[in-house]
Amino acid sequence: MEAENVTPSSAHNQTACDVFVYQGVAVVLFPIFYAAVFLISLCGNSLVLYVMCQRKQKSNSTSIYLLNLALSDALFTLALPARITYYIRHFDWPFGDLLCRLTMLLFFANTYAGIGFMTCISLDRYLAMVHPHQLQCLRSVKVVRRVCCLVWALVCLQVAPLMFRSTLYEHQQRRTCMEYFNFEGSRFTPYLLLLACAVSFCCPLITIAVCYAKINLKLHTAAKQNSITGRLRRNHRANTIILLVLFTFLVCFSPYHLNVMQFMSRKIQHQPVCEELRAFKVSLQITVSLMNLNCCLDPLLYFFAIKTYKRRVLSLLKDSLYCHPFLRVCHMGSCGKVFIQVIFIRYKVVCKMSATMLSSSTSNSSGNSTCTTLYDHREYARVLMPLFYSAMCFVGLLGNCLALHVIRPNLKKMNSTTLYSLNLVISDILFTLSLPLRIAYYALGFHWPLGEAACKISGLIFYINTYAGVNFMTCLSVDRFIAVVMPLRFAKLRKVSKVRYICLGVWLLVLAQTLPLLNMSMTNEEADGYITCMEYPSFETVDHIASILIGAVIVGYIIPVVTILVCYSILCYRLQFMAKNNHLTDKFGRSRKAIGVICCVSLVFVVCYSPYHIDILQYMLRKLVSDPGCTDLAAFQVSLHITVCLMNLNSCLDPFVYFFACKGYKRKLLKLLKLQVSMSFSSAARTSPDCSSKDVNDGTKIHLNSSIMGSERLPEMRALQHE
Incomplete structure (x- = not known):
């Protein structure tokens, strides 16, 4: 949203109201926060791109969406050093108007692309679980690539107008960049921003929530009809992955958009005073920081949710986050x-x-x-x-x-x-x-x-x-x-x-x-x-x-x-x-x-x-x-x-x-919950026609695996008791 560019409608408010009363705190907190986000996001998303580019298997719909999401996060990460410098210099931008526009372009492109590809992932899981046969043509690699091109085209269409207007503003002997008072808003600005929030946030949120509800209902129905199907871990994984996406979406994107919507609604009713502008400025900085945190949380979500990616990263680094109960x-x-x-x-x-x-x-x-x-x-x-x-x-x-x-x-x-x-x-x-x-x-x-x-x-x-x-x-x-x-x-x-x-x-x-x-x-x-x-x-x-x-x-x-x-x-x-x-x-x-x-x-x-x-x-x-x-x-x-x-x-x-x-803790907890939290996006796709042969093979092995499970898990249980 261009909410960070919302302005008082008069020049008087811009000059008389100092919205940087909290800059003493911001110049300490924001550089530290964004430096941590930069390091985690750069390492995490670079690993995601490297591992996915090294894949020998044929690409599928999930991997293509994730690759584009990681690319979006990586592009945004490249703009963070300039923002860190901006905050260290007490909201003073030294790099000129062109780099300010480019930084803003990467910021909003990451926001819209992240929301778009998360919505695509939710719809992809919905088609794989609820309509595994009727609409599988929409999950083919050829169609998915076209969908990704369409998402990027929409993102470019949304952010391109920002390149044709100046984003720098002289304010109290400093040149601010991408601040909400940098643009003189018209009387239609609140309506446009409310519409943007409805289209870019409310609609994707409803889509993700509906997909999760449909998948959850489908799994419960299948579990009642077939007890074996209800016990399959892939069903739990398919259900939980949408829940994690929904949770991440709510935590990272909801505060920002709700903040923008409530301020724009109040602005339609009356012109905000200086105290309200200051409060909105502070809340906007906080919610933007929380939203930007998504770019460094995504790699962790990939690692713990995608089994194949997790194995490849562990084999690449020759390391693991597992440990034993005591040193x-x-x-x-x-x-x-x-x-x-x-x-x-x-x-x-x-x-x-x-x-x-x-x-x-x-x-x-x-x-x-x-x-x-x-x-x-x-x-x-x-x-x-x-x-x-x-x-x-x-x-x-x-x-x-x-x-x-x-x-x-x-x-x-x-x-x-x-x-x-x-x-x-x-x-x-x-x-x-x-x-x-x-x-x-x-x-x-x-x-x-x-x-x-x-x-x-x-x-x-x-x-x-x-x-x-x-x-x-x-x-x-x-x-x-x-x-x-x-x-x-x-x-x-x-x-x-x-x-x-x-x-x-x-x-x-x-x-x-x-x-x-x-x-x-x-x-x-x-x-x-x-x-x-x-x-x-x-x-x-x-x-x-x-x-x-x-x-x-x-x-x-x-x-x-x-x-x-x-x-x-x-x-x-x-x-x-x-x-x-x-x-x-x-x-x-x-x-x-x-x-x-x-x-x-x-x-x-x-x-x-x-x-x-x-x-x-x-x-x-x-x-x-x-x-x-x-x-x-x-x-x-x-x-x-x-x-x-x-x-x-x-x-x-x-x-x-x-x-x-802790490996021992994880095993005991999974045994208690009967749920594997280390999920895989690709496991839910096994119900699709292109993976049906593998599902048949898995189905023929169920009885064999169950018959030998007791003998295979006996040493593991003894090891856990020893721990």
């Missing part, structure tokens, strides 16, 4: 062969506004009472944040409960890793249980109607999860360090009896840190009548707050992070050293698997937690130099809400990473 070194035989088993260790280091800050003496000055713009983003936050936290509550609670269920059988064979992991899962569950209260708070527009006691309980659970995550993650990293680097010298610290006392000590420390919150008032009544709960401006008048929070960042984030990074850096060096001295270990790639898991988890940690802590640190350092004004405080308040959302997202991402990183 230890054991000598097998007199030859001194070393077998290395690596656990995935979930990183959840959450820095916090310390309880020490809350327990400090406060002054009752009225500094904040004069600032009335702290919650100007209320109208957008009450829509976006409840949706975000609702999804996080559902996914986090389900994932961590499943993790707890899977860990439970191992309690009889308790070890240090199991104990630490169990406490981490419990910590995540406690946090997700408190989310419904926060969802209600945000839905009411930062208004807490549940009283002081409920606010204290919510805050207590939040800080308990914070401190528990910091301490147990540090314990896990030190435990892994001792297991590999010093397996004999400090082996006593890894005994179950010792680890239980350590866990008990951690929980006592957490309670000591958080219980003082019960003696503090955590609600505050604002001038507009709203009652806030656990908001930073309530504690702005605390004496020496800047020094306290800088100390909290150092103790609660920097020291644990340094400890974890040092431990795993030494682990990586030790694993590489053992691989060089043991050709058997190097041949099987176990050391590379361990290093790959460590690097992957470290990347997730940096992406999730660094923005929040950098935001806290830079604001407090500025506060030590000079007293920030109301505008700076309002910008910091908005940035805190954004970075806290990103930081809390880790609690629901952990079960997914744990699932794909």
Whole structure:
């Protein structure tokens, strides 16, 4: 949509209204965010294109659509370095009008192409499952190539007009590029944008949802008529892949288009004032960032959803994200062969506004009472944040409960890793249980109607999860360090009896840190009548707050992070050293698997937690130099809400990473759910005529496979019990 180019209709609003009041936060967060998106997207989509171009099998409809989708993501990724430079320079574009137009062209081309090819993939799966015989001519390679050409033609038709108008604008001694006030909109602009949203978002969304509903209904009907068909994994895969596409579509594209639609609807009724323009500018930057995240999520979706692509990537990299339940070194035989088993260790280091800050003496000055713009983003936050936290509550609670269920059988064979992991899962569950209260708070527009006691309980659970995550993650990293680097010298610290006392000590420390919150008032009544709960401006008048929070960042984030990074850096060096001295270990790639898991988890940690802590640190350092004004405080308040959302997202991402990183956990969970989440687009296509012969062969092997399944899976079950 050209929503990012929507403007006030008068030059007066453009010159009098400064929509860059939050640039101090943006110049820190956006470069970090887009740099991570650039690295992940460039590596992921390049691998997708390389693997698909190396395919020896004949192309099919699914592979052609995916190839075009990856090409679209790769083209957009090439434009990100210029945008990163733009944000670093405080929204000042130094590359001229031509490159600005080209960057905007790639951005909108990626948006429209992504939506178009996702819709094509959903329709392709619908034809393969619901109409496997009647409409198969539409799935032939020749027709699919024409469809792809048509999609690209429509995309070019939609974005080509943008090349014929200037996208640069002189604004307060800076040259902005692709900002919503750069174009003087006519009175028909809101209607055109609403029409564009309806055609480019609502119609594809309805199409994908209908396809999923039809496929789901078809599979349920087939399962009732034939129990064997209902148990086939390919049917579950076909059903789930559309659900994943729908979920990705909703998460990445819905916030942006809903934001544009609601603003344009209001603009039709009345001319927006400066405060509304600022709020729309901030919400637009956030939703655009979320939409752009799709280009680096697609390769991960391909990897975990397409079995053939996953196998090719693993064979290409000679690496895997699979690991064993714990990390230890054991000598097998007199030859001194070393077998290395690596656990995935979930990183959840959450820095916090310390309880020490809350327990400090406060002054009752009225500094904040004069600032009335702290919650100007209320109208957008009450829509976006409840949706975000609702999804996080559902996914986090389900994932961590499943993790707890899977860990439970191992309690009889308790070890240090199991104990630490169990406490981490419990910590995540406690946090997700408190989310419904926060969802209600945000839905009411930062208004807490549940009283002081409920606010204290919510805050207590939040800080308990914070401190528990910091301490147990540090314990896990030190435990892994001792297991590999010093397996004999400090082996006593890894005994179950010792680890239980350590866990008990951690929980006592957490309670000591958080219980003082019960003696503090955590609600505050604002001038507009709203009652806030656990908001930073309530504690702005605390004496020496800047020094306290800088100390909290150092103790609660920097020291644990340094400890974890040092431990795993030494682990990586030790694993590489053992691989060089043991050709058997190097041949099987176990050391590379361990290093790959460590690097992957470290990347997730940096992406999730660094923005929040950098935001806290830079604001407090500025506060030590000079007293920030109301505008700076309002910008910091908005940035805190954004970075806290990103930081809390880790609690629901952990079960997914744990699932794909630990082979034993994955097997047990799949056995419990009877569902293979590592799906294949091509498996659903086996019902088509061109793959019918393969389906017949698969059908003739069902009874043979079922007859020997027990004998084949017996060693696997024993191995799982051993783990």
